[in-house]
Amino acid sequence: MSVVFLIIIGAAAGFLATRIMRIETDVITTICIGMAGALIGGLVLRTLLAVMGLLAGLVGAVLGALALIYLWQKIQNR
DSSP states (O other): OOHHHHHHHHHHHHHHHHHHTTOOOOHHHHHHHHHHHHHHHHHHHHHHHHHHHHHHHHHHHHHHHHHHHHHHHHHHTO
């Protein structure tokens, strides 16, 4: 990602965040808030996706095992 694009996204994110939180800041502070927020938000989102991905894998494995046990019991009871 280019630096210019990061500054534009940071400025937009900072602008939205400062308006939502109802604070008045100058342009440089707004951009810095947006860029820092993007960094923190990105790290948190990646962590959540990694954890949820692992959790989804566990849930899928358990559901697969349950289905296999169910089928195995159905075949044995014939």
